[in-house]
Amino acid sequence: MSILIKNGYCLKEKDEICDIFIENGKIKKIEKDINKQADEIIDASNCIVLPSFCNAHTHLAMSLFRGMADDLALMDWLNNHIFPNEAKYVNKEMVYICSKLSMLEMIRGGVGCFMDMYFFEEEVAKAALEIGIKGIIGEGIVDFETPSCKSVDDALSKTESLKREFESEKIKVSFAPHSTYTLSKDSLKKISDKAQGSIIQIHANETTGEVDMALKDKGKRPIALLDELGLLTDKTYLAHCVAHNDNDIELTKKRNAKVINVPQSNLKLASGIAPIYKILKNDIEVLIGTDGSASNNNLDIIEELRTMSLIQKIISMDETALNAKDTFNMGTKSLFEDSGKLKEGFSADITIIKLDSFEATPMYDPYSYLAYAANSRDVSTVIVDGKIILKDRKFVNIDEEEIKFKVKDMAKKLGAWH
Numbered sequence: 001m002s003i004l005i006k007n008g009y010c011l012k013e014k015d016e017i018c019d020i021f022i023e024n025g026k027i028k029k030i031e032k033d034i035n036k037q038a039d040e041i042i043d044a045s046n047c048i049v050l051p052s053f054c055n056a057h058t059h060l061a062m063s064l065f066r067g068m069a070d071d072l073a074l075m076d077w078l079n080n081h082i083f084p085n086e087a088k089y090v091n092k093e094m095v096y097i098c099s100k101l102s103m104l105e106m107i108r109g110g111v112g113c114f115m116d117m118y119f120f121e122e123e124v125a126k127a128a129l130e131i132g133i134k135g136i137i138g139e140g141i142v143d144f145e146t147p148s149c150k151s152v153d154d155a156l157s158k159t160e161s162l163k164r165e166f167e168s169e170k171i172k173v174s175f176a177p178h179s180t181y182t183l184s185k186d187s188l189k190k191i192s193d194k195a196q197g198s199i200i201q202i203h204a205n206e207t208t209g210e211v212d213m214a215l216k217d218k219g220k221r222p223i224a225l226l227d228e229l230g231l232l233t234d235k236t237y238l239a240h241c242v243a244h245n246d247n248d249i250e251l252t253k254k255r256n257a258k259v260i261n262v263p264q265s266n267l268k269l270a271s272g273i274a275p276i277y278k279i280l281k282n283d284i285e286v287l288i289g290t291d292g293s294a295s296n297n298n299l300d301i302i303e304e305l306r307t308m309s310l311i312q313k314i315i316s317m318d319e320t321a322l323n324a325k326d327t328f329n330m331g332t333k334s335l336f337e338d339s340g341k342l343k344e345g346f347s348a349d350i351t352i353i354k355l356d357s358f359e360a361t362p363m364y365d366p367y368s369y370l371a372y373a374a375n376s377r378d379v380s381t382v383i384v385d386g387k388i389i390l391k392d393r394k395f396v397n398i399d400e401e402e403i404k405f406k407v408k409d410m411a412k413k414l415g416a417w418h
Protein backbone atom coordinates (compact mmCIF):
# COMPACT_ATOMS: atom_id res chain seq x y z
CA MET A 1 0.00 0.00 0.00
CA SER A 2 1.40 3.41 -0.96
CA ILE A 3 0.05 6.90 -0.30
CA LEU A 4 1.14 10.23 -1.75
CA ILE A 5 0.17 13.34 0.22
CA LYS A 6 0.38 16.34 -2.10
CA ASN A 7 1.01 20.01 -1.33
CA GLY A 8 0.50 20.01 2.45
CA TYR A 9 2.26 22.47 4.76
CA CYS A 10 4.47 19.97 6.62
CA LEU A 11 5.24 20.85 10.22
CA LYS A 12 8.20 20.55 12.51
CA GLU A 13 10.98 19.07 10.38
CA LYS A 14 10.29 21.07 7.22
CA ASP A 15 7.90 23.94 7.92
CA GLU A 16 7.11 24.36 4.25
CA ILE A 17 4.77 23.05 1.57
CA CYS A 18 5.92 19.67 0.30
CA ASP A 19 4.77 16.15 -0.66
CA ILE A 20 5.09 12.98 1.40
CA PHE A 21 5.40 9.52 -0.11
CA ILE A 22 4.41 6.61 2.14
CA GLU A 23 5.05 2.94 1.43
CA ASN A 24 4.66 -0.17 3.59
CA GLY A 25 3.78 1.90 6.65
CA LYS A 26 6.87 4.14 6.50
CA ILE A 27 7.58 7.69 5.33
CA LYS A 28 9.79 7.06 2.31
CA LYS A 29 10.28 10.58 1.00
CA ILE A 30 9.45 14.16 1.94
CA GLU A 31 10.22 16.79 -0.66
CA LYS A 32 8.62 19.21 -3.08
CA ASP A 33 6.86 17.85 -6.18
CA ILE A 34 7.27 14.09 -5.78
CA ASN A 35 6.30 12.40 -9.03
CA LYS A 36 5.46 8.84 -8.08
CA GLN A 37 2.56 6.48 -8.63
CA ALA A 38 0.64 5.66 -5.45
CA ASP A 39 -2.39 3.55 -4.53
CA GLU A 40 -3.94 6.60 -2.89
CA ILE A 41 -3.32 10.29 -3.52
CA ILE A 42 -4.40 12.82 -0.89
CA ASP A 43 -4.70 16.45 -1.90
CA ALA A 44 -3.48 18.38 1.13
CA SER A 45 -3.50 21.87 -0.36
CA ASN A 46 -4.82 24.31 2.23
CA CYS A 47 -3.96 21.76 4.93
CA ILE A 48 -1.27 21.39 7.54
CA VAL A 49 0.35 17.98 7.84
CA LEU A 50 1.85 16.98 11.18
CA PRO A 51 2.98 13.94 13.16
CA SER A 52 -0.14 12.58 14.86
CA PHE A 53 -0.83 13.59 18.45
CA CYS A 54 -0.23 11.25 21.40
CA ASN A 55 -2.54 10.78 24.39
CA ALA A 56 -0.10 9.46 26.99
CA HIS A 57 -2.50 8.86 29.90
CA THR A 58 -5.94 7.36 29.47
CA HIS A 59 -8.40 4.86 30.89
CA LEU A 60 -10.19 4.34 27.60
CA ALA A 61 -13.06 2.14 28.74
CA MET A 62 -14.15 4.77 31.26
CA SER A 63 -16.09 6.46 28.46
CA LEU A 64 -19.02 4.46 29.88
CA PHE A 65 -18.87 6.66 32.99
CA ARG A 66 -18.60 10.01 31.15
CA GLY A 67 -20.72 12.57 32.96
CA MET A 68 -22.01 10.05 35.51
CA ALA A 69 -20.33 11.60 38.60
CA ASP A 70 -19.09 15.15 38.21
CA ASP A 71 -18.04 17.95 40.55
CA LEU A 72 -16.43 15.72 43.21
CA ALA A 73 -12.97 15.57 44.82
CA LEU A 74 -10.63 12.77 43.72
CA MET A 75 -11.00 10.41 46.71
CA ASP A 76 -14.80 10.87 46.96
CA TRP A 77 -15.10 10.43 43.19
CA LEU A 78 -12.92 7.27 43.22
CA ASN A 79 -14.13 5.55 46.40
CA ASN A 80 -17.85 6.37 46.28
CA HIS A 81 -18.55 6.43 42.55
CA ILE A 82 -15.89 4.99 40.26
CA PHE A 83 -14.65 1.92 42.20
CA PRO A 84 -18.20 0.65 43.11
CA ASN A 85 -19.48 1.09 39.53
CA GLU A 86 -16.37 -0.55 38.12
CA ALA A 87 -16.93 -3.56 40.38
CA LYS A 88 -20.47 -3.84 38.99
CA TYR A 89 -20.21 -2.98 35.32
CA VAL A 90 -16.65 -3.58 34.08
CA ASN A 91 -16.33 -6.78 32.06
CA LYS A 92 -14.59 -7.89 28.87
CA GLU A 93 -17.33 -6.69 26.53
CA MET A 94 -17.59 -3.30 28.26
CA VAL A 95 -13.81 -2.72 27.98
CA TYR A 96 -13.77 -3.78 24.32
CA ILE A 97 -16.69 -1.61 23.18
CA CYS A 98 -16.09 1.44 25.38
CA SER A 99 -12.36 1.47 24.51
CA LYS A 100 -13.30 1.40 20.84
CA LEU A 101 -15.55 4.44 21.34
CA SER A 102 -12.65 6.29 22.97
CA MET A 103 -10.25 5.27 20.22
CA LEU A 104 -12.58 6.73 17.60
CA GLU A 105 -12.94 9.90 19.65
CA MET A 106 -9.15 10.19 19.85
CA ILE A 107 -8.59 9.54 16.15
CA ARG A 108 -11.27 12.10 15.30
CA GLY A 109 -9.05 14.52 17.26
CA GLY A 110 -5.85 13.61 15.38
CA VAL A 111 -4.37 11.16 17.91
CA GLY A 112 -2.33 8.21 16.57
CA CYS A 113 -1.06 6.61 19.79
CA PHE A 114 -2.03 6.27 23.45
CA MET A 115 -1.02 4.81 26.79
CA ASP A 116 -3.84 3.09 28.68
CA MET A 117 -4.17 1.66 32.18
CA TYR A 118 -7.30 -0.31 33.00
CA PHE A 119 -8.70 -3.83 33.38
CA PHE A 120 -9.08 -6.62 30.77
CA GLU A 121 -6.33 -4.88 28.79
CA GLU A 122 -6.32 -7.70 26.23
CA GLU A 123 -9.60 -6.22 25.03
CA VAL A 124 -7.96 -2.80 24.65
CA ALA A 125 -5.18 -4.40 22.58
CA LYS A 126 -7.71 -6.25 20.39
CA ALA A 127 -9.76 -3.08 19.86
CA ALA A 128 -6.62 -1.07 19.00
CA LEU A 129 -5.45 -3.65 16.47
CA GLU A 130 -8.87 -3.69 14.83
CA ILE A 131 -9.17 0.10 14.68
CA GLY A 132 -5.53 0.54 13.64
CA ILE A 133 -4.33 2.89 16.42
CA LYS A 134 -1.03 2.19 18.28
CA GLY A 135 -0.69 2.05 22.03
CA ILE A 136 0.96 1.03 25.27
CA ILE A 137 -1.38 -1.04 27.41
CA GLY A 138 -1.09 -1.84 31.13
CA GLU A 139 -3.25 -4.07 33.32
CA GLY A 140 -3.99 -1.93 36.40
CA ILE A 141 -2.46 -3.42 39.56
CA VAL A 142 -3.99 -2.68 42.99
CA ASP A 143 -4.06 -4.44 46.37
CA PHE A 144 -7.77 -5.26 46.14
CA GLU A 145 -9.68 -7.51 43.76
CA THR A 146 -10.45 -5.89 40.39
CA PRO A 147 -13.02 -6.95 37.78
CA SER A 148 -10.22 -8.79 35.94
CA CYS A 149 -7.70 -9.90 38.61
CA LYS A 150 -8.04 -11.37 42.09
CA SER A 151 -4.65 -10.22 43.41
CA VAL A 152 -1.37 -8.49 42.67
CA ASP A 153 0.13 -11.87 41.66
CA ASP A 154 -2.75 -12.42 39.30
CA ALA A 155 -2.27 -9.00 37.65
CA LEU A 156 1.47 -9.62 37.35
CA SER A 157 1.02 -12.95 35.59
CA LYS A 158 -1.60 -11.31 33.38
CA THR A 159 0.93 -8.62 32.43
CA GLU A 160 3.42 -11.34 31.44
CA SER A 161 0.82 -13.10 29.30
CA LEU A 162 -0.19 -9.79 27.65
CA LYS A 163 3.47 -9.34 26.75
CA ARG A 164 3.63 -12.79 25.17
CA GLU A 165 0.43 -12.28 23.22
CA PHE A 166 0.49 -8.65 22.10
CA GLU A 167 3.99 -7.13 22.26
CA SER A 168 4.63 -5.91 18.69
CA GLU A 169 5.35 -2.83 16.60
CA LYS A 170 1.82 -1.58 17.27
CA ILE A 171 1.22 -2.63 20.87
CA LYS A 172 3.66 -2.37 23.78
CA VAL A 173 2.89 -3.81 27.18
CA SER A 174 3.73 -1.97 30.40
CA PHE A 175 3.54 -2.75 34.09
CA ALA A 176 0.80 -0.55 35.54
CA PRO A 177 0.86 -0.30 39.36
CA HIS A 178 -2.05 2.10 39.97
CA SER A 179 -0.44 4.32 42.62
CA THR A 180 1.40 4.28 45.95
CA TYR A 181 -1.92 4.72 47.80
CA THR A 182 -3.59 1.61 46.35
CA LEU A 183 -0.59 -0.69 46.86
CA SER A 184 1.40 -1.71 49.94
CA LYS A 185 5.17 -1.37 50.06
CA ASP A 186 5.49 -5.16 49.71
CA SER A 187 3.28 -5.19 46.63
CA LEU A 188 5.19 -2.30 45.06
CA LYS A 189 8.47 -4.17 45.67
CA LYS A 190 7.05 -7.33 44.13
CA ILE A 191 5.99 -5.36 41.03
CA SER A 192 9.38 -3.68 40.84
CA ASP A 193 11.18 -7.04 40.83
CA LYS A 194 9.15 -8.20 37.83
CA ALA A 195 9.17 -4.86 36.00
CA GLN A 196 12.90 -4.23 35.71
CA GLY A 197 13.73 -3.30 32.10
CA SER A 198 10.04 -2.85 31.21
CA ILE A 199 7.86 0.22 30.71
CA ILE A 200 6.17 1.25 33.97
CA GLN A 201 3.22 3.64 34.21
CA ILE A 202 1.86 4.89 37.54
CA HIS A 203 -0.28 7.72 38.95
CA ALA A 204 2.10 9.79 41.09
CA ASN A 205 1.80 12.98 43.13
CA GLU A 206 -1.72 13.55 41.79
CA THR A 207 -2.76 15.49 44.91
CA THR A 208 -1.14 16.80 48.08
CA GLY A 209 -3.44 14.40 49.96
CA GLU A 210 -1.70 11.49 48.23
CA VAL A 211 1.67 12.82 49.42
CA ASP A 212 0.37 13.13 53.01
CA MET A 213 -0.94 9.55 52.86
CA ALA A 214 2.40 8.20 51.61
CA LEU A 215 4.29 10.09 54.33
CA LYS A 216 1.92 8.81 57.03
CA ASP A 217 1.61 5.19 55.87
CA LYS A 218 4.95 4.54 54.21
CA GLY A 219 7.28 7.19 55.66
CA LYS A 220 8.24 8.75 52.35
CA ARG A 221 6.84 10.96 49.59
CA PRO A 222 5.58 8.91 46.59
CA ILE A 223 8.50 9.71 44.27
CA ALA A 224 11.14 8.92 46.93
CA LEU A 225 9.26 5.71 47.72
CA LEU A 226 9.17 4.66 44.06
CA ASP A 227 12.89 5.37 43.85
CA GLU A 228 13.65 3.34 46.97
CA LEU A 229 11.70 0.41 45.54
CA GLY A 230 13.33 0.54 42.09
CA LEU A 231 10.21 1.76 40.30
CA LEU A 232 11.66 5.10 39.20
CA THR A 233 13.57 4.32 36.01
CA ASP A 234 14.16 5.78 32.55
CA LYS A 235 11.18 3.70 31.41
CA THR A 236 8.81 5.01 34.09
CA TYR A 237 5.95 7.32 33.11
CA LEU A 238 4.62 9.34 36.07
CA ALA A 239 1.08 10.53 35.43
CA HIS A 240 0.02 13.87 36.99
CA CYS A 241 2.95 15.10 39.18
CA VAL A 242 0.77 17.93 40.51
CA ALA A 243 2.46 17.83 43.93
CA HIS A 244 6.02 17.59 42.54
CA ASN A 245 8.35 19.61 44.79
CA ASP A 246 11.99 20.46 44.05
CA ASN A 247 13.24 17.15 45.51
CA ASP A 248 10.74 15.18 43.42
CA ILE A 249 11.87 17.07 40.30
CA GLU A 250 15.51 16.34 41.14
CA LEU A 251 14.85 12.61 41.62
CA THR A 252 12.73 12.41 38.44
CA LYS A 253 15.58 14.02 36.51
CA LYS A 254 18.25 11.84 38.15
CA ARG A 255 16.46 8.65 37.10
CA ASN A 256 15.42 10.08 33.72
CA ALA A 257 11.77 9.20 34.39
CA LYS A 258 9.09 10.82 32.20
CA VAL A 259 6.24 13.05 33.33
CA ILE A 260 2.74 12.99 31.86
CA ASN A 261 0.83 16.23 32.26
CA VAL A 262 -2.94 15.77 32.60
CA PRO A 263 -4.15 19.37 32.92
CA GLN A 264 -7.93 19.27 32.45
CA SER A 265 -8.57 16.25 34.68
CA ASN A 266 -6.44 17.89 37.40
CA LEU A 267 -8.46 21.09 37.08
CA LYS A 268 -11.82 19.29 37.11
CA LEU A 269 -10.99 17.24 40.21
CA ALA A 270 -9.48 20.39 41.76
CA SER A 271 -6.24 18.45 42.27
CA GLY A 272 -4.06 21.41 41.33
CA ILE A 273 -1.64 22.36 38.56
CA ALA A 274 1.58 20.43 37.88
CA PRO A 275 4.65 22.73 37.77
CA ILE A 276 5.42 21.74 34.17
CA TYR A 277 7.38 24.92 33.39
CA LYS A 278 9.79 24.02 36.21
CA ILE A 279 9.92 20.35 35.24
CA LEU A 280 10.80 21.33 31.65
CA LYS A 281 13.54 23.69 32.85
CA ASN A 282 15.15 20.59 34.36
CA ASP A 283 15.17 18.85 30.95
CA ILE A 284 12.68 16.20 32.00
CA GLU A 285 10.66 14.69 29.16
CA VAL A 286 6.99 15.67 29.42
CA LEU A 287 4.09 14.20 27.46
CA ILE A 288 0.42 15.09 27.64
CA GLY A 289 -2.66 13.02 28.44
CA THR A 290 -6.36 13.40 29.05
CA ASP A 291 -7.05 10.79 31.77
CA GLY A 292 -10.31 8.85 31.39
CA SER A 293 -13.50 10.45 30.10
CA ALA A 294 -15.04 10.14 33.57
CA SER A 295 -12.79 12.91 34.91
CA ASN A 296 -12.22 15.14 31.92
CA ASN A 297 -14.85 14.59 30.20
CA ASN A 298 -13.45 14.25 26.68
CA LEU A 299 -10.27 12.97 25.03
CA ASP A 300 -9.45 16.10 23.05
CA ILE A 301 -5.66 16.54 23.03
CA ILE A 302 -5.81 19.85 21.12
CA GLU A 303 -7.90 21.27 24.00
CA GLU A 304 -5.39 19.91 26.54
CA LEU A 305 -2.52 21.65 24.76
CA ARG A 306 -4.21 25.03 24.99
CA THR A 307 -5.19 24.48 28.62
CA MET A 308 -1.68 23.36 29.54
CA SER A 309 -0.01 26.34 27.95
CA LEU A 310 -2.41 28.86 29.50
CA ILE A 311 -2.26 27.50 33.04
CA GLN A 312 1.53 27.21 32.98
CA LYS A 313 1.75 30.87 31.99
CA ILE A 314 -0.38 31.89 34.95
CA ILE A 315 1.31 29.74 37.61
CA SER A 316 4.77 30.82 36.45
CA MET A 317 3.57 34.42 35.95
CA ASP A 318 5.58 34.23 32.74
CA GLU A 319 3.77 34.84 29.46
CA THR A 320 6.60 33.17 27.52
CA ALA A 321 6.22 29.84 29.38
CA LEU A 322 5.12 26.92 27.18
CA ASN A 323 5.21 28.86 23.92
CA ALA A 324 3.20 27.63 20.92
CA LYS A 325 5.96 25.51 19.38
CA ASP A 326 6.98 23.87 22.69
CA THR A 327 3.32 23.13 23.33
CA PHE A 328 2.93 21.55 19.89
CA ASN A 329 6.12 19.51 20.38
CA MET A 330 4.80 18.13 23.65
CA GLY A 331 1.53 17.04 22.04
CA THR A 332 3.25 15.26 19.17
CA LYS A 333 5.94 13.50 21.23
CA SER A 334 5.39 9.80 20.58
CA LEU A 335 5.58 6.75 22.82
CA PHE A 336 7.09 4.86 19.89
CA GLU A 337 10.72 5.44 18.89
CA ASP A 338 10.20 5.70 15.13
CA SER A 339 7.22 8.03 15.42
CA GLY A 340 6.46 11.65 16.36
CA LYS A 341 8.31 13.23 13.42
CA LEU A 342 7.66 13.73 9.73
CA LYS A 343 10.97 12.18 8.80
CA GLU A 344 12.09 9.74 6.14
CA GLY A 345 12.30 6.22 7.61
CA PHE A 346 9.83 7.03 10.39
CA SER A 347 6.48 5.31 10.80
CA ALA A 348 3.75 7.05 8.78
CA ASP A 349 1.71 8.30 11.77
CA ILE A 350 0.31 11.48 10.28
CA THR A 351 -2.54 13.88 10.97
CA ILE A 352 -3.85 16.29 8.35
CA ILE A 353 -5.79 19.38 9.41
CA LYS A 354 -7.88 21.23 6.88
CA LEU A 355 -7.66 24.99 7.21
CA ASP A 356 -11.28 25.74 6.32
CA SER A 357 -12.57 26.84 9.74
CA PHE A 358 -13.09 30.33 11.16
CA GLU A 359 -10.37 29.53 13.71
CA ALA A 360 -7.87 28.92 10.89
CA THR A 361 -8.56 32.25 9.22
CA PRO A 362 -6.17 33.99 8.68
CA MET A 363 -2.99 31.93 9.21
CA TYR A 364 0.32 33.52 10.17
CA ASP A 365 1.84 30.74 12.24
CA PRO A 366 0.55 27.12 12.26
CA TYR A 367 2.04 26.51 15.73
CA SER A 368 0.08 29.42 17.15
CA TYR A 369 -3.07 28.11 15.46
CA LEU A 370 -2.60 24.58 16.86
CA ALA A 371 -1.73 25.71 20.40
CA TYR A 372 -4.29 28.48 20.82
CA ALA A 373 -7.05 28.38 18.19
CA ALA A 374 -7.58 24.91 16.69
CA ASN A 375 -10.02 22.27 17.86
CA SER A 376 -10.38 18.58 17.12
CA ARG A 377 -13.19 19.16 14.61
CA ASP A 378 -10.59 20.72 12.30
CA VAL A 379 -8.84 17.33 11.89
CA SER A 380 -9.51 15.92 8.45
CA THR A 381 -7.39 12.81 7.93
CA VAL A 382 -5.48 10.45 10.22
CA ILE A 383 -2.97 7.85 9.02
CA VAL A 384 -1.36 5.35 11.42
CA ASP A 385 1.38 3.01 10.26
CA GLY A 386 0.63 3.97 6.68
CA LYS A 387 -3.05 3.03 6.96
CA ILE A 388 -5.75 5.66 6.50
CA ILE A 389 -8.19 5.42 9.44
CA LEU A 390 -9.99 8.76 9.01
CA LYS A 391 -10.36 10.42 5.62
CA ASP A 392 -12.05 13.76 4.99
CA ARG A 393 -13.56 13.55 8.50
CA LYS A 394 -15.08 10.10 7.88
CA PHE A 395 -13.90 6.77 9.27
CA VAL A 396 -12.70 4.27 6.68
CA ASN A 397 -14.35 0.83 7.08
CA ILE A 398 -15.45 1.50 10.67
CA ASP A 399 -19.12 1.64 11.66
CA GLU A 400 -19.05 4.39 14.29
CA GLU A 401 -22.85 4.35 14.72
CA GLU A 402 -22.80 0.70 15.77
CA ILE A 403 -20.17 1.41 18.44
CA LYS A 404 -22.09 4.43 19.76
CA PHE A 405 -25.30 2.37 19.85
CA LYS A 406 -23.66 -0.41 21.90
CA VAL A 407 -22.19 2.05 24.44
CA LYS A 408 -25.54 3.84 24.83
CA ASP A 409 -27.24 0.49 25.35
CA MET A 410 -24.78 -0.45 28.12
CA ALA A 411 -25.11 2.97 29.77
CA LYS A 412 -28.91 2.56 30.10
CA LYS A 413 -28.28 0.22 33.06
CA LEU A 414 -26.41 3.05 34.78
CA GLY A 415 -29.24 5.52 34.20
CA ALA A 416 -28.17 7.26 30.99
CA TRP A 417 -31.14 8.57 28.99
CA HIS A 418 -29.25 8.84 25.69
Ligand SMILES: [Zn+2]
Binding pocket: 057, 058, 059, 203, 239, 291, 292
Ligand atom coordinates in the same frame (compact mmCIF):
# COMPACT_ATOMS: atom_id res chain seq x y z
ZN1 LIG B 1 -5.49 8.27 35.50
